[in-house]
Amino acid sequence: MTVDTSTHVYDERTYGASDIGFGDKPGIIVVDFQTGFTDSQYPLGGAPLIHRAVRNTARLLDVARPADVPVATCYTAYSGTGRDTPYWKIRAVTEELVHGHPSTEIDPRIHDAGYDVAFCKSGASIFFQTPLVSFFSRERVDTVIVTGCVTSGCIRASVIDSFQWGYRTIVPEDCVGDQHERPHRDNLRDIERRYADVTDCQSVIDWLEHWRGRNRH
Numbered sequence: 349m350t351v352d353t354s355t356h357v358y359d360e361r362t363y364g365a366s367d368i369g370f371g372d373k374p375g376i377i378v379v380d381f382q383t384g385f386t387d388s389q390y391p392l393g394g395a396p397l398i399h400r401a402v403r404n405t406a407r408l409l410d411v412a413r414p415a416d417v418p419v420a421t422c423y424t425a426y427s428g429t430g431r432d433t434p435y436w437k438i439r440a441v442t443e444e445l446v447h448g449h450p451s452t453e454i455d456p457r458i459h460d461a462g463y464d465v466a467f468c469k470s471g472a473s474i475f476f477q478t479p480l481v482s483f484f485s486r487e488r489v490d491t492v493i494v495t496g497c498v499t500s501g502c503i504r505a506s507v508i509d510s511f512q513w514g515y516r517t518i519v520p521e522d523c524v525g526d527q528h529e530r531p532h533r534d535n536l537r538d539i540e541r542r543y544a545d546v547t548d549c550q551s552v553i554d555w556l557e558h559w560r561g562r563n564r565h
Contacts, residue, residue, distance in 0.1 A: 381455045382454050398526070405549075407549060423468055467479060518552065519539065519545070
């Protein structure tokens with residue numbers, strides 16, 4: 349039996365040696381919680397971890413919006429011609445995630461059209477060629493709370509870009525989801541060593557409630 353020594357090796361080399369923590373102004377990103385990923389009628393939809401993430405993200409947003417926390421949500425879609433589509437190796441992305449297709453609709457459980465800033469993205473990261481940084485700059489956000497799917501793909505890419513843009517980055521584990529638990533856990537463990545703090549939904553809710561109370565005074 350092979351013993352996994354990777355944790356010891358990374359610890360020895362000082363990976364994950366410090367926590368990042370929250371800053372002064374949080375913002376929340378909701379990545380690709382569109383029906384193509386949240387509805388089991390579609391090839392990419394129906395994964396249990398994604399369903400769990402939607403439920404917990406809805407709880408988080410119910411606390412965040414009354415506290416006036418900026419929320420940016422995105423969906424992925426293309427023209428259908430193939431000319432604007434990156435070289436995805438996922439057939440369902442290129443065939444189903446087309447503008448106007450029901451699979452591109454944002455799941456209503458996590459979306460408030462009267463509050464959230466919503467836009468389409470074409471790459472893996474929610475930051476890539478979108479108005480997100482301008483929106484967060486205007487709102488003076490310094491801490492990005494990451495929710496959405498999938499952990500090993502667009503979430504990981506968004507976490508890395510959040511890090512590279514200089515934001516404190518927080519990932520509540522139960523607010524993000526993947527098609528399978530192993531890549532979900534593996535990627536969260538790896539980004540926690542390098543780029544972000546990984547916590548849980550309730551801990552973020554508790555912090556937001558404290559932050560809201562502190563800013564009332």
